[in-house]
Amino acid sequence: MTAAAALDQRRLLADSVADYCRRSDPLRRARTLRGTDPGFDRSAWQEMAALGWLGVGVPEAWGGLGLALAEQAVVARGLSAAVMPEPVTAAMIATRAIVGCTDGALKATLLEGIVAGAILPALAWQAMPGDIDPSRCAVVAAPDPAAPDALLLDGRACFVVAACGADGFVVAVRTPDAPALCWVPAGTPGVSLSAHRLADGRPVADLSFERVGVPAGNRLAVGEAAREALAAALDEGQFAIAAELLGLSQRLLDITLDYLRTRTQFGKAIGSFQALQHRAVDLYIHLRIGDAAFDQALRQAGDGDPARRSAAASRAKARACETARHITREAIQMHGAIGFTDDCDVGLYVKRALVLSAWLGNARLHRGRYAALVPLDAVEA
Amino acid sequence: MTDPRAPTAAAAATDWDALPDDVFRLQVRAWLQANCPEHVRFPAGRMHWHECRDWWEILYRQGWIAPAWPRALGGMGLSPIKQIVMVEELERHGCGRMPDQGITQVGPIIIRYGTPAQKDWYLPRTLSGEAIWCQGYSEPNAGSDLASLQTSAVEDGDDYVINGSKIWTTLAMDATHMYVLARTDRSVKKQEGISFLLLDMKVPGIMVRPIRNIAGDDEFCQVFFDDVRTPKSNLVGALNQGWTIAKSLLGFERLGIGSPRRPQLAFARLEKLARARGLFADPVFMDRFTALRLDIADLSAAYEVFVEQVRRGEPLGADVSLLKIWATEAMQRSSELMIEAGDEHGALGGDSDVDGVAMNVLAPFYSSRPGTIYGGSNEIQRNILAKAVLGLPQ
Numbered sequence: 194m195t196a197a198a199a200l201d202q203r204r205l206l207a208d209s210v211a212d213y214c215r216r217s218d219p220l221r222r223a224r225t226l227r228g229t230d231p232g233f234d235r236s237a238w239q240e241m242a243a244l245g246w247l248g249v250g251v252p253e254a255w256g257g258l259g260l261a262l263a264e265q266a267v268v269a270r271g272l273s274a275a276v277m278p279e280p281v282t283a284a285m286i287a288t289r290a291i292v293g294c295t296d297g298a299l300k301a302t303l304l305e306g307i308v309a310g311a312i313l314p315a316l317a318w319q320a321m322p323g324d325i326d327p328s329r330c331a332v333v334a335a336p337d338p339a340a341p342d343a344l345l346l347d348g349r350a351c352f353v354v355a356a357c358g359a360d361g362f363v364v365a366v367r368t369p370d371a372p373a374l375c376w377v378p379a380g381t382p383g384v385s386l387s388a389h390r391l392a393d394g395r396p397v398a399d400l401s402f403e404r405v406g407v408p409a410g411n412r413l414a415v416g417e418a419a420r421e422a423l424a425a426a427l428d429e430g431q432f433a434i435a436a437e438l439l440g441l442s443q444r445l446l447d448i449t450l451d452y453l454r455t456r457t458q459f460g461k462a463i464g465s466f467q468a469l470q471h472r473a474v475d476l477y478i479h480l481r482i483g484d485a486a487f488d489q490a491l492r493q494a495g496d497g498d499p500a501r502r503s504a505a506a507s508r509a510k511a512r513a514c515e516t517a518r519h520i521t522r523e524a525i526q527m528h529g530a531i532g533f534t535d536d537c538d539v540g541l542y543v544k545r546a547l548v549l550s551a552w553l554g555n556a557r558l559h560r561g562r563y564a565a566l567v568p569l570d571a572v573e574a
Numbered sequence: 575m576t577d578p579r580a581p582t583a584a585a586a587a588t589d590w591d592a593l594p595d596d597v598f599r600l601q602v603r604a605w606l607q608a609n610c611p612e613h614v615r616f617p618a619g620r621m622h623w624h625e626c627r628d629w630w631e632i633l634y635r636q637g638w639i640a641p642a643w644p645r646a647l648g649g650m651g652l653s654p655i656k657q658i659v660m661v662e663e664l665e666r667h668g669c670g671r672m673p674d675q676g677i678t679q680v681g682p683i684i685i686r687y688g689t690p691a692q693k694d695w696y697l698p699r700t701l702s703g704e705a706i707w708c709q710g711y712s713e714p715n716a717g718s719d720l721a722s723l724q725t726s727a728v729e730d731g732d733d734y735v736i737n738g739s740k741i742w743t744t745l746a747m748d749a750t751h752m753y754v755l756a757r758t759d760r761s762v763k764k765q766e767g768i769s770f771l772l773l774d775m776k777v778p779g780i781m782v783r784p785i786r787n788i789a790g791d792d793e794f795c796q797v798f799f800d801d802v803r804t805p806k807s808n809l810v811g812a813l814n815q816g817w818t819i820a821k822s823l824l825g826f827e828r829l830g831i832g833s834p835r836r837p838q839l840a841f842a843r844l845e846k847l848a849r850a851r852g853l854f855a856d857p858v859f860m861d862r863f864t865a866l867r868l869d870i871a872d873l874s875a876a877y878e879v880f881v882e883q884v885r886r887g888e889p890l891g892a893d894v895s896l897l898k899i900w901a902t903e904a905m906q907r908s909s910e911l912m913i914e915a916g917d918e919h920g921a922l923g924g925d926s927d928v929d930g931v932a933m934n935v936l937a938p939f940y941s942s943r944p945g946t947i948y949g950g951s952n953e954i955q956r957n958i959l960a961k962a963v964l965g966l967p968q
């Protein structure tokens with residue numbers, strides 16, 4: 194695709210997302226779905242499938258749009274600007290892991306089902322909070338003594354976003370000799386969910402696996418292929434989450450600037466007070482720096498080298514968390530008491546930002562990973 | 575007889591702008607490596623004329639002293655994007671800033687607004703270094719609110735007679751000439767009664783008093799005018815047009831002040847200090863260090879966005895000053911982290927031996943101060959962004 198065609202493609206996607214958000218009143222849905230399970234709307238999911246958004250990064254051979262991470266980021270960013278309750282990014286991450294797996298019948302069935310909206314996948318991989326190293330998963334797969342070729346899974350995975358509505362899980366496991374990715378349909382005996390309520394009112398779950406049987410046909414990838422499929426899914430997921438953080442930051446800044454222009458005190462718009470003007474400018478600068486960093490990181494990630502991709506993902510996520518932190522906190526302050534109410538939309542953005550910031554590594558973790566991956570002499574002196 | 579210091583024929587004949595950007599970049603880089611004297615690289619503060627005169631003359635002979643000026647007037651005739659390349663390479667090599675206001679400020683103004691006689695007289699002398707300029711804008715009571723300046727110029731025969739005082743005039747003690755904003759009409763709106771004058775610093779009635787700065791250096795001065803005469807032929811542009819003329823310089827030059835280069839250099843010093851102090855093993859320090867590292871990397875990304883805009887031939891908007899704000903404040907954060915990393919060394923004036931490495935821990939603390947004050951203070955930049963970019967009400 195030429196650069197101009199790619200730009201057009203992105204504009205089309207952004208327009209279709211914005212148009213859908215205008216029509217479907219996501220903020221109201223996000224509000225009413227809070228505290229419910231699965232916390233989103235399966236009919237909206239179906240509409241998103243029809244618009245192609247569930248297969249943006251899926252190759253065309255399996256019914257997807259076959260587009261790159263940049264285009265997936267456009268969708269994530271647009272949906273997040275409207276605080277969309279549907280777990281598009283969570284599904285995208287699991288889908289990306291499957292795309293990276295070895296070709297086979299299961300992969301084809303899953304991807305076609307995902308693109309059509311019939312199968313909603315979630316990724317279960319993380320050993321414990323604060324650990325974003327994909328090689329340290331805590332689910333062990335041993336050969337099933339009862340069924341040759343089958344595996345038995347034992348262990349747990351924490352913070353599985355969209356677990357409650359998922360039709361199945363891509364589970365990262367350790368076999369005695371290699372890492373692997375398996376497909377475990379929801380409801381498989383031995384799988385149990387312990388759900389928690391996220392700050393934004395959606396559920397998240399820790400999964401535990403107790404002698405969960407996985408037939409040979411449900412093994413998606415083993416060894417290097419599994420390792421790289423997981424690593425790529427997580428890196429790209431971090432990019433998508435960063436895009437979400439920037440999308441919601443941009444919208445919340447717009448909302449806040451509107452408020453500064455319209456709310457009056459002391460006989461004039463509060464936006465005429467220099468104390469607020471300067472802080473608003475700082476928020477704008479954070480957003481511009483965040484956007485520029487994201488775009489550059491995306492280009493750095495595109496060169497195919499996994500370590501560079503991880504470093505770039507960390508850079509994007511660390512920055513997006515900071516941008517969102519500044520904007521969401523100041524949005525509350527600049528709205529005054531109304532910003533502290535449950536009725537005000539500011540809270541929806543703030544809480545979504547809290548969730549996205551913690552998910553797949555917060556700013557501090559990503560700074561640490563960036564420092565570990567990019568040698569200091571890469572800084573020109 | 576030809577002046578042996580004049581640009582070589584080859585230099586004058588070369589159309590540098592015709593080269594592809596990356597070829598040009600590499601040629602500049604190689605030439606700097608071969609020709610730039612060591613003593614003008616990475617200076618601690620602003621260089622005085624006697625410290626960099628040789629470097630000026632080398633650049634002049636090469637025909638590179640004025641990248642932005644048209645070739646017909648002795649410049650390189652570079653496009654905006656090549657000027658950016660040139661600045662980037664000079665910065666990369668650590669070339670210190672010379673007393674270059676004649677080249678970057680008053681020269682372009684004379685080219686645009688000057689009379690033929692002003693061009694013929696001043697431009698060649700500015701290129702050769704015979705005329706070294708200082709900027710006489712700020713006054714004791716006119717800083718951010720520059721338009722309220724009070725230094726007056728009154729017509730008397732063929733001259734203007736100047737009275738008043740300028741302050742913070744960088745390197746006025748080295749300058750042979752000054753370009754001055756002076757009040758020529760008190761009966762109109764403050765911006766509309768200001769004129770742009772050229773002044774020979776040797777005429778009677780001028781007193782230059784250096785002001786020691788916080789780092790202990792004499793870099794800027796106060797300049798007093800007591801019935802100082804400058805001929806009417808030194809008025810640039812029309813009478814009372816000075817404000818417009820002074821403001822006309824705000825083009826893509828503003829990119830330079832937001833370049834990531836100076837923060838990168840400040841960060842490199844911090845890195846050196848942290849290594850000497852063994853701080854890379856300290857996770858608390860490392861988090862702040864990496865945050866700063868990313869602040870600077872992400873500034874570079876934003877800088878590139880604006881460079882691309884220039885490359886496409888688009889004018890820069892008021893939003894470009896976000897780079898200046900971020901760059902200058904990142905440098906200050908870097909200098910703070912240095913002081914902290916230096917422990918007791920952060921209390922020492924001058925060079926100290928930090929675990930075997932010679933360093934001046936406080937140098938970046940001092941050198942990062944002016945950036946947020948001059949060139950339109952960061953508060954003034956925020957005022958501008960709030961109104962011009964965010965559209966917030968008065």
Ligand SMILES: Cc1cc2nc3c(=O)[nH]c(=O)nc-3n(C[C@H](O)[C@H](O)[C@H](O)COP(=O)(O)OP(=O)(O)OC[C@H]3O[C@@H](n4cnc5c(N)ncnc54)[C@H](O)[C@@H]3O)c2cc1C
Nearest residue numbers: 709710711712717718719742743744944947948951953954
């Ligand atoms: C190292 C150095 C070199 C310089 N070289 C030159 C030179 O060569 N020639 C020359 O003409 N000048 C020079 N200057 C002067 C420089 O342009 C001024 O310092 C600058 O314009 C600020 O003016 P001021 O110092 O009078 O500060 P003031 O304008 O008095 O400002 C004091 C503080 O108030 C803030 N402030 C002022 N107005 C507002 C507002 N409306 N809203 C919010 N905050 C505000 C400022 O940001 C600053 O923090 C130099 C300054 C420095 C530090």
